[in-house]
Amino acid sequence: MFKIAIIGAGSAVFSLRIISDLTKTFKEVEVSLMDINERRLKSVLVLAKKLNEEMGTNLRFRTTKNLEEAINGARFVINTALVGGHEYLERVRKISEKWGYYRGIDSQEFNMVSDYFTISNYNQLNLFLRVAKLVEEKAEKDSWLLQAANPVFEGTTLISRVVPINVVGLCHGHYGVHHIVETLGLDMKKVEWQIAGVNHGIWLNKFLYDGNDGYELLNNWIEKNKYEPKHPFDDQLSPAAIDMYKFYGQMPIGDTVRNSSWKYHYNLETKIKWYGKFGGADSEVGWKWYQENIRTISEIINELSNYVSENPRVKLLDYNLYKNFLHVDIFKEEIDSIINPGRLSGEQHVPFIDSIVNNKKQRLIVNIPNNGVIEGIANDVIVEIPALVDSTGIHPEKIEPKLSERIIKFYLQPRIVRMEIAVEAFLTGDFNLLKEFLFRDPRTKNEEQVEGVLNEILNLPENTEMRKHYLGG
Amino acid sequence: MFKIAIIGAGSAVFSLRIISDLTKTFKEVEVSLMDINERRLKSVLVLAKKLNEEMGTNLRFRTTKNLEEAINGARFVINTALVGGHEYLERVRKISEKWGYYRGIDSQEFNMVSDYFTISNYNQLNLFLRVAKLVEEKAEKDSWLLQAANPVFEGTTLISRVVPINVVGLCHGHYGVHHIVETLGLDMKKVEWQIAGVNHGIWLNKFLYDGNDGYELLNNWIEKNKYEPKHPFDDQLSPAAIDMYKFYGQMPIGDTVRNSSWKYHYNLETKIKWYGKFGGADSEVGWKWYQENIRTISEIINELSNYVSENPRVKLLDYNLYKNFLHVDIFKEEIDSIINPGRLSGEQHVPFIDSIVNNKKQRLIVNIPNNGVIEGIANDVIVEIPALVDSTGIHPEKIEPKLSERIIKFYLQPRIVRMEIAVEAFLTGDFNLLKEFLFRDPRTKNEEQVEGVLNEILNLPENTEMRKHYLGG
Ligand SMILES: NC(=O)c1ccc[n+]([C@@H]2O[C@H](COP(=O)([O-])OP(=O)(O)OC[C@H]3O[C@@H](n4cnc5c(N)ncnc54)[C@H](O)[C@@H]3O)[C@@H](O)[C@H]2O)c1
Ligand SMILES: NC(=O)c1ccc[n+]([C@@H]2O[C@H](COP(=O)([O-])OP(=O)(O)OC[C@H]3O[C@@H](n4cnc5c(N)ncnc54)[C@H](O)[C@@H]3O)[C@@H](O)[C@H]2O)c1
Numbered sequence: 001m002f003k004i005a006i007i008g009a010g011s012a013v014f015s016l017r018i019i020s021d022l023t024k025t026f027k028e029v030e031v032s033l034m035d036i037n038e039r040r041l042k043s044v045l046v047l048a049k050k051l052n053e054e055m056g057t058n059l060r061f062r063t064t065k066n067l068e069e070a071i072n073g074a075r076f077v078i079n080t081a082l083v084g085g086h087e088y089l090e091r092v093r094k095i096s097e098k099w100g101y102y103r104g105i106d107s108q109e110f111n112m113v114s115d116y117f118t119i120s121n122y123n124q125l126n127l128f129l130r131v132a133k134l135v136e137e138k139a140e141k142d143s144w145l146l147q148a149a150n151p152v153f154e155g156t157t158l159i160s161r162v163v164p165i166n167v168v169g170l171c172h173g174h175y176g177v178h179h180i181v182e183t184l185g186l187d188m189k190k191v192e193w194q195i196a197g198v199n200h201g202i203w204l205n206k207f208l209y210d211g212n213d214g215y216e217l218l219n220n221w222i223e224k225n226k227y228e229p230k231h232p233f234d235d236q237l238s239p240a241a242i243d244m245y246k247f248y249g250q251m252p253i254g255d256t257v258r259n260s261s262w263k264y265h266y267n268l269e270t271k272i273k274w275y276g277k278f279g280g281a282d283s284e285v286g287w288k289w290y291q292e293n294i295r296t297i298s299e300i301i302n303e304l305s306n307y308v309s310e311n312p313r314v315k316l317l318d319y320n321l322y323k324n325f326l327h328v329d330i331f332k333e334e335i336d337s338i339i340n341p342g343r344l345s346g347e348q349h350v351p352f353i354d355s356i357v358n359n360k361k362q363r364l365i366v367n368i369p370n371n372g373v374i375e376g377i378a379n380d381v382i383v384e385i386p387a388l389v390d391s392t393g394i395h396p397e398k399i400e401p402k403l404s405e406r407i408i409k410f411y412l413q414p415r416i417v418r419m420e421i422a423v424e425a426f427l428t429g430d431f432n433l434l435k436e437f438l439f440r441d442p443r444t445k446n447e448e449q450v451e452g453v454l455n456e457i458l459n460l461p462e463n464t465e466m467r468k469h470y471l472g473g
Numbered sequence: 474m475f476k477i478a479i480i481g482a483g484s485a486v487f488s489l490r491i492i493s494d495l496t497k498t499f500k501e502v503e504v505s506l507m508d509i510n511e512r513r514l515k516s517v518l519v520l521a522k523k524l525n526e527e528m529g530t531n532l533r534f535r536t537t538k539n540l541e542e543a544i545n546g547a548r549f550v551i552n553t554a555l556v557g558g559h560e561y562l563e564r565v566r567k568i569s570e571k572w573g574y575y576r577g578i579d580s581q582e583f584n585m586v587s588d589y590f591t592i593s594n595y596n597q598l599n600l601f602l603r604v605a606k607l608v609e610e611k612a613e614k615d616s617w618l619l620q621a622a623n624p625v626f627e628g629t630t631l632i633s634r635v636v637p638i639n640v641v642g643l644c645h646g647h648y649g650v651h652h653i654v655e656t657l658g659l660d661m662k663k664v665e666w667q668i669a670g671v672n673h674g675i676w677l678n679k680f681l682y683d684g685n686d687g688y689e690l691l692n693n694w695i696e697k698n699k700y701e702p703k704h705p706f707d708d709q710l711s712p713a714a715i716d717m718y719k720f721y722g723q724m725p726i727g728d729t730v731r732n733s734s735w736k737y738h739y740n741l742e743t744k745i746k747w748y749g750k751f752g753g754a755d756s757e758v759g760w761k762w763y764q765e766n767i768r769t770i771s772e773i774i775n776e777l778s779n780y781v782s783e784n785p786r787v788k789l790l791d792y793n794l795y796k797n798f799l800h801v802d803i804f805k806e807e808i809d810s811i812i813n814p815g816r817l818s819g820e821q822h823v824p825f826i827d828s829i830v831n832n833k834k835q836r837l838i839v840n841i842p843n844n845g846v847i848e849g850i851a852n853d854v855i856v857e858i859p860a861l862v863d864s865t866g867i868h869p870e871k872i873e874p875k876l877s878e879r880i881i882k883f884y885l886q887p888r889i890v891r892m893e894i895a896v897e898a899f900l901t902g903d904f905n906l907l908k909e910f911l912f913r914d915p916r917t918k919n920e921e922q923v924e925g926v927l928n929e930i931l932n933l934p935e936n937t938e939m940r941k942h943y944l945g946g
Contacts, residue, residue: 109913247905263912266919378849409893410909413886420882432720436883439736440582442915446739 001028001060002140002357005070007131008081008149009033009063010040012047012301013294013334014347018078019048020338021350023055026357033063034070035081040298041065043305050308050316055341071134076353079131080148082115083123084462086291092120092457099453101443102267103282108441110259110415112282113200114290116150118422119437120457122466125426128155132163139165144356146170146349147367151422153199153415156367157382158423168394169367169382170348171199173254179236180204180251184221186214195253196374196399197407199367199384201415204251205403218251229276232286240264240274248411249404258282259415262442297334300325317341352389359391368394376408381416431470474501474533475613475830478543480604481554481622482506482536483513485520485774486767486807487820491551492521493811494823496528499830506536507543508554513771514538516778523781523789528814544607549826552604553621555588556596557935559764565593565930572926574916575740576755581914582734583888586673587755587763589623591895592910593930595939598899601628605636612638617829619643619822620840624895626672626888629840630855631896641867642840642855643821644672646727652709653677653724657694659687669847669872670880672840672857673732674888677724678876691724702749705759713737713747721884722877731755732888735915770807773798790814825862832864841867849881854889904943 004022009015015033022029033048035041041063052059064070071077093104093114101107106117117124128147135145147156147169156169174195181188186209193214194206207214227237235241241257243264252260258281264274271279271286278286304325308314314321317339325331337345344351354360363386370383373396377383387396403412418437425433431454438450458467477495482488488506495502506521508514514536525532537543544550566577566587574580579590590597601620608618618640620629629642647668654661659682666687667679680687700710708714714730716737725733731754737747744752744759751759777798781787787794790812798804810818817824827833836859843856846869850856860869876885891910898906904927911923931940 247909261909261912262917263909263920270919376851406897409890413890414913417882417886424879436720436734436736439734440887442917444735444915446743447736 001030002075003030003032003073004353005032005034005074005077007034007067007070007077007079007127009044010035010037011080011082012040012044013297014080014148015044016047016051016301016334016338017345017347018349019044019051019059021344021347022059023051023057024341024344025350025354026057026059028058028060030060031062032070032074033061034065034067035063036065038065039302043302046305046309047301047316051338054315054317067130068134068138071131072138073140074135074138075140075143075357076146077131077135077139077143078146078148078349079128081124081127082149083127084121086115086294088121088462089115089117090291091460092117095456095460096120096453099449099456100445101441101453103265103284105438105441105453105457107265107282108418109261110201110411111418112258112260112265113150113255114282114287116200118151118154118418119425119434122426122469123462124149124151125155125158126465128159129163132159132165132167136163136165142166144168144353146352148347148349151199152367153201153382154419154422154426156199157380157419158426160369160382161380161423162427166393168352169199169384170352171254171365171367171384172346172348173200173202173256173384174365175346176236176254176257177204177207180218180253183237184217186217194386194397194399195365196385196403197256197383198381198412198415198419200255200259201412202253202256202365202384203248203403203407204253205399205401207251215251227276229278232275232278232283232289233281235275235280238275238280240280243274248406250407297331300331355389356391356393361388361390363387363397364389366394366396368396371396373399374403374408374412377412377416381419425470429469434470474503475548476503476505476546477826478505478507478547478550480507480540480543480550480552480600482517483508483510484553484555485513485517486770487553487621488517489520489524489774489807489811490818490820491822492517492524492532494817494820495532496524496530497814497817498823498827499530499532501531501533503533504535505543505547506534507538507540508536509538511538512775516775519778519782520774520789524811527788527790540603541607541611544604545611546613547608547611548613548616548830549619550604550608550612550616551619551621551822552601554597554600555622556600557594559588559767561594561935562588562590563764564933565590568929568933569593569926572922572929573918574914574926576738576757578911578914578926578930580738580755581891583674583732583884584624584891585731585733585738585755586623586728587760589673591624591627591891592898592907595899595942596935597622597624598628598631599938601632602636605632605638605640608638609636615639617641617825619825621820621822624672625840626674626855627892627895627899629672630853630892631899633842633855634853634896635900639866641825642672642857643825644727644838644840644857645819645821646673646675646729646857647838648819649709649727649730650677650680653691653726656710657690659690667859667870667872668726668838669858669876670729670856671854671885671888671892673728674885675726675729675838675857676721676876676880677726678872678874680724688724700749702751705748705751705754705756705762708748708753711748711753713753716747721879723880770804773804828862829864829866834861834863836860836870837862839867839869841869844869846872847876847881847885850885850889854892898943902942907943 096104145167152169159167190210192208195202235257245251271283348364366387367382367384370377370381371379387394421437569577620642625642632640663683665681668675708730718724741752744756821837839860840855840857843850843854844852860867894910
């Protein structure tokens with residue numbers, strides 16, 4: 001029996017996916033559910049135990065609010081916490097917008113994802129490091145840290161540079177490939193593909209269908225079809241995606257489509273032009289939709305957990321249970337992946353653990369140090385690439401054909417510059433780096449604006465530590 | 474006897490420096506003075522011949538308006554032409570400002586120098602390539618192209634990638650080191666120094682005085698002195714330079730000080746704060762001053778040439794001749810360097826030729842392909858570095874200590890991205906690259922602005938070829 005710790009386990013959907021996957025993969029595991037939010041933790045625990053019972057597995061759950069306790073003796077630590085929660089992000093966004101930074105100071109060229117805060121969520125990066133150091137000190141020998149929480153790119157690069165542990169970033173952005181394949185009416189089994197890049201900046205460098213050029217099929221589809229998004233996140237074939245594809249020469253995959261330049265993001269009108277009627281996930285409309293959804297889902301899970309507590313005979317694996325809880329589309333999909341015994345959730349965390357523990361060689365998309373895999377990118381930058389994982393570790397595939405020159409020079413390089421500034425700012429506490437980040441921001445008009453927005457953020461009560469780090473005293 | 478061609482020889486001050494240096498270095502050279510402006514060419518010819526006569530050398534001058542004729546059989550070709558002249562630059566600047574691009578669309582983060590046009594002077598890059606190809610076809614075997622005209626960075630990189638000739642970029646920006654040393658009251662002979670970077674983006678990586686850390690002396694000076702610029706170009710120790718030094722950890726040298734981020738350049742007020750009362754060379758005030766100066770000097774040279782023609786007995790090497798022409802400060806300095814037989818002008822072109830032709834091993838600051846000299850920069854990017862030059866070629870010094878990480882990651886990398894976009898746009902004629910350049914510009918608010926400013930520039934009568942290149946037809 002080995003131990004897994006989930007940090008931020010109150011992130012209910014995520015935890016249930018992981019736990020459900022565990023029941024479908026392992027007979028016995030010790031799972032430490034760690035969060036600072038007791039109510040959320042309790043809900044997850046009830047559902048987790050029920051799932052375990054119904055699946056006939058022997059997972060042992062413990063909840064804790066103590067980070068060290070959770071990590072102590074763990075072989076795998078999954079970090080999915082969001083320090084400050086969405087509320088903090090929205091507070092910072094509001095301050096930013098007051099100072100003229102539409103969608104927040106962390107929304108930047110090639111990083112528009114609205115909960116991917118690279119400079120103003122100091123506490124988040126701080127937790128990343130705290131977790132990593134505890135893994136170094138308290139976890140089992142040769143343990144792994146699985147970084148799920150964002151910013152995966154900055155966070156994993158940071159950890160890999162300063163804490164000597166095994167760390168891997170995992171994300172599900174590459175499912176965009178499946179979306180394309182389905183939309184084109186193709187059979188995924190006949191597709192040979194690769195993506196490469198950095199987290200939320202990945203590109204379809206290889207796309208073969210039945211041995212032939214898949215891009216030809218994509219081009220045909222593009223010529224003949226008009227895109228209409230079903231929801232704000234439905235952007236894989238949006239005009240923005242196709243415009244990026246035409247410019248960069250390869251298709252942006254997953255959240256990469258959101259992470260475009262200001263050309264597509266100046267304002268809601270522009271966003272609507274490029275991402276369809278909602279303006280994409282990162283417009284004021286799209287993000288509100290997302291927040292309402294996750295709030296509803298969180299409430300549903302809470303209700304569900306109460307209901308299950310009060311009615312111990314009901315079965316979680318029985319679809320009928322959910323008839324009262326299916327008014328949210330996104331949740332419907334979740335339920336299916338969680339309770340369908342023949343199907344994993346799609347998160348890569350449990351498959352990764354399976355590969356390491358059981359030497360089950362399989363292909364995963366991982367975030368690891370580049371070490372020469374992508375030419376033109378430094379070795380110590382974390383890249384997102386396909387790899388074979390087994391008990392001996394992670395074995396990256398050769399990226400062939402290469403990423404286009406434009407992607408490397410005009411997309412990845414500038415994105416990496418921003419990552420480097422954020423990481424160095426965090427490591428050195430040099431306030432001038434935070435300022436420089438904003439001096440390079442197209443929305444900045446003068447120094448007062450830079451000082452103003454940063455000071456207001458640093459003065460938030462939850463940022464005492466950040467303030468001390470950057471301004472001393 | 475070998476042949477040198479000077480393209481754009483009507484750039485009178487530059488040509489006179491070169492010719493004067495030649496008379497102090499060689500006994501016999503054939504010099505082809507090429508320009509499209511006959512009047513300027515004539516003025517230069519009169520003064521050149523006179524200088525040759527008085528110096529007792531045997532330089533043979535020919536003027537021509539034909540590029541091929543000039544380059545035919547040359548062993549060295551110096552390109553100092555500015556296609557369209559300053560008038561064209563101002564016309565583009567005016568159009569740009571109408572569309573909201575203060576100081577012009579070519580003024581960019583890390584490239585604020587007002588006559589360093591990287592995307593809107595297509596004709597200039599086109600001439601660079603035409604010259605390079607003629608060097609390949611018509612010049613002597615093993616000939617050299619000395620690139621003096623700007624943009625040296627983009628131009629030299631472009632040429633070195635597509636035309637298989639010897640090309641070197643030469644600039645005098647590194648004299649900023651001398652300026653610092655003089656200002657600190659030190660003796661240049663006791664200084665050991667290196668600079669490295671890219672053209673107009675060079676940094677003092679090594680600074681020893683009498684074997685001790687020169688930066689300590691600089692820090693002392695900074696603490697105790699207040700800067701007051703004597704003229705707009707007097708910026709080597711400006712608050713901007715010092716702020717950059719503090720941020721990047723090494724001192725920016727020469728035009729690098731002008732090539733800072735928007736923080737120092739938002740508007741005239743900001744520029745004055747950072748560069749002193751004129752707002753630096755690249756403010757509306759400073760640049761006007763410069764333009765008036767070069768106009769006056771050009772007129773003086775014209776007058777001088779007429780005067781010498783009409784009074785063949787006067788001596789160019791006689792200081793008294795200039796009493797009527799010394800009302801412009803900058804010209805005074807010029808005169809001294811040109812007629813003082815014990816001193817070269819400071820331009821590196823003739824010393825470079827001397828090293829190659831006479832195997833005179835000397836240290837020069839050159840722009841050549843990186844090929845590993847600066848870590849973290851691709852091999853095929855032209856860097857500006859110190860090198861020993863002799864008849865076997867250019868031998869770069871090892872850069873030690875290295876450039877700071879911040880310079881490489883936060884300054885050079887982003888600067889290189891812009892160079893790459895400009896070079897690829899020029900090579901492919903992809904209009905989307907020009908647009909992308911501006912979509913990444915902080916002054917851009919929407920697509921209409923991008924299309925508007927580019928179309929208006931492309932519609933200028935002198936840009937027919939550029940228009941065809943980017944828009945076809
Ligand atoms: N990698 C991926 O595939 C992927 C996908 C979606 C979201 N995410 C990321 O996962 C993270 C969680 O997102 P969410 O929407 O579920 O957020 P959430 O706020 O709903 O959940 C995060 C959880 O972290 C907990 N938490 C906060 N501070 C903590 C601390 N100091 N210690 C332990 N737990 C703490 C919260 O109480 C909460 O339960 C975000 O960073 C998000 O961007 C990653
Ligand atoms: N590398 C350096 O150290 C350095 C220093 C100062 C200026 N410069 C650069 O040198 C160039 C010249 O600057 P300037 O201020 O003397 O400009 P200028 O306009 O005074 O002189 C340039 C000359 O080029 C000529 N010319 C224009 N089109 C031509 C063509 N097609 N063929 C031949 N000649 C042509 C013009 O007639 C003019 O005589 C600029 O690019 C400037 O940025 C370089």
